[in-house]
Amino acid sequence: MERLERLEKLVKELYPECQWAKSDLELLKDITSDLVMSALEDRQNLKELHAALDRPEKMMEEDRRRAEKDREWMRKKWGEMAQRLGTLTEDIFAPGIPYLVKRLGYKIKKRMLDVEYKKDGRCNQYDAIVVAEDKAGKEVVFVAEVKSQLRAGHFEEFRKKLKNLPFYEPEYAGKIVPVLAAFKIPESLIAPANRRGVLLVRMGGEYLEPLNPEVLK
Template sequence: MPAPLPATAERVDRLEASIDRFVASVGIEFNKLYKSQQRTTAEMREFKDEMREFKDEMREFKDEMREFKDEMREFKDEMLGFKAEMLGFKAESIAERREMNRKWGDLANKLGTMVEDLVYPSLPRILRETLGREFDSIQARVRLRLPDGRVREFDAFAIAPEVAALNSTKATLRSADVDRLIDEIAAFREFLPARAHLPVVGILATLSVDDSVLNYAERLGFLVLAVGDQVMEVKNRPGFEPRFW
């Protein structure tokens, strides 16, 4: 058999060398791939462990939240019970205070001291709440005399720079007492000429007031007071505006 030609042998050697390099390169890449796969497998195993721990933590958290919800439900039930007890206590306190004020009013009426004991102490608060101003002077049981000798007693009145308030107190308030307050306002201006220029707010005070009398007094623009939760309180309906005489 004839010997290979030199060019052919050289090509064969190069081919074998290329195959060796390819095989070596494939081995290297396979080794890299294998190591990468190993890392990925380890990372996945670590991730699965972390997820398992996270699921356990979430399960514990859900259990804690369930316990918290149960505790909150119990607390809510206790608060509802406490609220009901407080409402009952408040209703009893209001009823007791109203009864005490009524008895106080009856006693003051028997002693003839309704103005001093009930009306006069309540006037600053009532005037502030209804007229929105403070009064410089509030007096009770005032007897005034004119130069001609006539004498007039007023239950109570209050003076401010721009307005006056005149009170008439009756144990039992009747429609005729409402009418008489108009005359008292005129007498007030006559007996206090220095204040005659001031507009006057009329105030009627009593132990309790009948709805028909209250309606009549409101039509004339008078404030009406009676014994209530705060000793004397305004009985006019919401939105009522007193008349300035």
């Protein structure tokens, strides 16, 4: 709960445009509280079930059904929370990508959020696309994918999505800079990101900060 409250305070102070996300944070905290209470109740139900081994079969069956119903409710809430958290993360990170690109010394030409392409049976969604120019006037296309917590498997998933982008936008071919943004990025993933030329971004003192800006050189 404290981490969510710190996140709310950080977003409010560093990026006023995201203050409307407060209701989402409060909802997430409510869902988390419900999950904790459900888990405690489920644990108590299981204890009662074990203690009832010498009770009539009918009563034991009722206990089993009640425990399974509670577990099903909890699984549903976990799914809702995971989906809500993913949406909230995108809402916080994606709008900041263009500003980060500008701070890195690029001139913004075009910015797009939550871009979805459908063509010839293919379909891909991109959290943020920023078309920019470097100091030499060369066009660069920053394509960002937002995650709550970055994992090694995300590199390959993102690579496949990036491979499809020139299929929708041929003019982007050879200009793409991959960006993976997340609240939590393990230090062990920085070296793989450097090898793949992927810019890593996380929350920092200036709202968003790059972990490995050297990949842009």
